[in-house]
Amino acid sequence: MTLSLAVGRPTLADHVVPRGLVTDISLVVGGAALTGLLAQVAIPLWPVPITGQTLAVLLVGSTLGASRGALSMLVYALVGVAGVPWFSDSGHGIAWLLGSSGGYIVGFILAAALTGWLAQRQWDRKFLHAAVTFLAGSGVVFLIGLPWLAVVTGADLVQTLQWGLVPFIPGGIVKALVAAALIPAIWQSVRRLDEAKGGDLR
Template sequence: MTSLAIPARRPVLADALAPRLSRAVPSPWLADVALVLAGTLVVALSAQVTIPLPIVPITGQTLAVIVVGAALGSRRGAAALLTYLAVGLAGAPVFAGLTGSVAAVMTPSFGFILGFIPAAFVAGWFAERAWDRTPLLALGGFVAASVVPFLIGVPYMAWILNGVMGLGYDLAGILAVGVVPFIAGGLVKAGLAALLIPAAWRLVRRVDER
């Protein structure tokens, strides 16, 4: 009989490093907190790598979101991005351009930040199914994760531009400023992540063999 069950969760990179981290951290719960905070820091630093555009800037965040999600797994990855969102809204300068405040909610790019949370979850979900072990499978999973922020970010941007600012963008205009400029960069970032994560797994295996 053919089984239709969802494949069991496999260890992610953070799980492979957990025995080493446990020597420095007294409890598994604190180890998870440390991993989440480390993921938050990686995303915050990557947000400062920015190419300015008129409406939504190109940043290094998407690459960091995919890498953090895949390395930490779905739940810890999503928690890292939720923490990133919370500290940014609280005023910490973690968003692009060293900005951060509750006023970010009314910017056209804020919907993409919201979309980073499920995007990290999706990248982690694929990693938990061992898609992150080989570049080809990793690329498929990471491209899927890269699409997620647009599913939230583009409608949110349209609402801000048209509903709040009254600029009157049509669908073609929204796609021109919120999707088209990011397609090539998104594919490149997914490709880089699909090279980095399997390479990190190879390094971990070599260290374990030694």
């Protein structure tokens, strides 16, 4: 029996590399690193900057699945708290996590789990289903991030939405649609390679 961090049905990553503990750890760490990298692609905005993190979360969750995707985001959060400056604006530490953007980081864990769970049910293989999957994942980030922002800043509902939701809607839709176009396209490429080898991709 092969040890693995993956739970449940195979995902895109499993059709590219075989499951295994070492492989899974590498994928989890790689997903965290990708998130940290895209966090530096940012538009400064107070109290929450616009970044590329959400795109990374959607991609990591859908390709790795629920368990590995969530673990990857957990690693991202814990390593950032430990001192690696890979939160947005090169932020790090527990104080940053407990600040106005911290709820979004926690939301990443749940968003990756949701998108991964849906991907394991093949919702990432066609554009429309993938778009719904990634929009839902983005919504989970706000579901956690907005109440957190309100508590930290003491803002009322209207101000919280103006600060933490409204500026992110256009970019969030674009990132979800980019992911919804990219992941099914990769699946098509993997399927063609598998068929060329005489395999049966399911």
